[in-house]
Every structure is written in C-alpha cells, then in structure tokens.
Amino acid sequence: MLVEEIEILLVEDDPGDVRLTQEALRASKVRNTLHIVEDGVDAMAFLRRQGRYADAPKPDIILLDLNLPRMDGREVLREVKDDDDLKRIPVVVLTTSAADEDILTSYNLHANCYITKPVDLNQFVRIVKTIEGFWFSIVKLPPR
Numbered sequence: 001m002l003v004e005e006i007e008i009l010l011v012e013d014d015p016g017d018v019r020l021t022q023e024a025l026r027a028s029k030v031r032n033t034l035h036i037v038e039d040g041v042d043a044m045a046f047l048r049r050q051g052r053y054a055d056a057p058k059p060d061i062i063l064l065d066l067n068l069p070r071m072d073g074r075e076v077l078r079e080v081k082d083d084d085d086l087k088r089i090p091v092v093v094l095t096t097s098a099a100d101e102d103i104l105t106s107y108n109l110h111a112n113c114y115i116t117k118p119v120d121l122n123q124f125v126r127i128v129k130t131i132e133g134f135w136f137s138i139v140k141l142p143p144r
C-alpha cells in the first residue's frame with residue numbers, strides 16, 4: 001500500500017524553532033512536506049489559498065505557535081475552527097506559553113492538543129518526533 005505524503009503547515013516566527021522542526025521531520029519515517037509561514041495573516045492566506053498561496057495544498061495538520069506577529073495563534077485557531085472547510089484539520093498548538101489561560105483558551109477554541117515548547121534543544125526535537133509518531137503513524141487523519 002502506497003502511503004500518501006503528509007502535508008504539514010508550520011505557523012512559526014522563530015527561525016530556530018523552524019530549523020529544529022525541519023530537522024526533526026527530515027529524519028521522519030513518514031513522508032511529509034513541511035510548509036512554513038511566519039504569521040497568522042499568512043497562515044490564513046495559505047489555508048484559504050489566497051494570493052501567493054493560490055496553489056497551496058490543504059494541510060493534513062497544522063502546528064501552530066500562539067505568539068505570532070500581525071495575527072496571533074489564538075485568532076488563527078478561532079478562524080480555522082469556525083470555517084467549515086478548515087475545521088477538521090487537526091491543530092497542534094506548539095508554543096512557549098505554559099499559562100493556564102492560554103491552555104484553556106486554546107482548548108475552548110477546539111485545539112486538538114496543546115504542547116509547551118521546552119527550552120532544551122534535544123527535548124524540542126524529541127517532542128516534534130513524538131508529534132510525528134502520534135499524528136502521522138497512529139492517528140487516522142481526515143481526508144483532504
């Protein structure tokens with residue numbers, strides 16, 4: 001059976017975290033394509049296939065930071081989950097915030113899970129690999 005490539009949208013403005021995510025996913029056993037946008041405005045344009053993202057694929061999963069320029073992750077999460085064409089895409093909040101308010105807000109906005117980024121680089125890579133193992137190998141993602 002041919003396994004389809006997983007399309008991942010990473011919404012992250014920290015170049016270091018982008019690089020670590022790329023490295024962790026590059027070593028993945030699951031075929032994936034990582035698309036990267038740096039803020040919430042571009043994330044919504046990508047998801048709605050607007051402007052320079054007109055040919056963007058629909059992602060199978062979104063890795064979303066909360067603290068973003070122009071439009072923060074909470075707003076992106078709200079718009080994604082309120083949109084009938086996007087709401088079934090799993091959203092993994094991957095952020096530095098461990099604040100109860102952010103955790104509650106994210107789940108109230110229907111985030112599929114919330115992960116606090118560790119400051120240790122090896123732990124960060126381990127978390128990305130755990131996300132990959134769970135979401136791409138165990139979970140059955142909705143069809144595009």
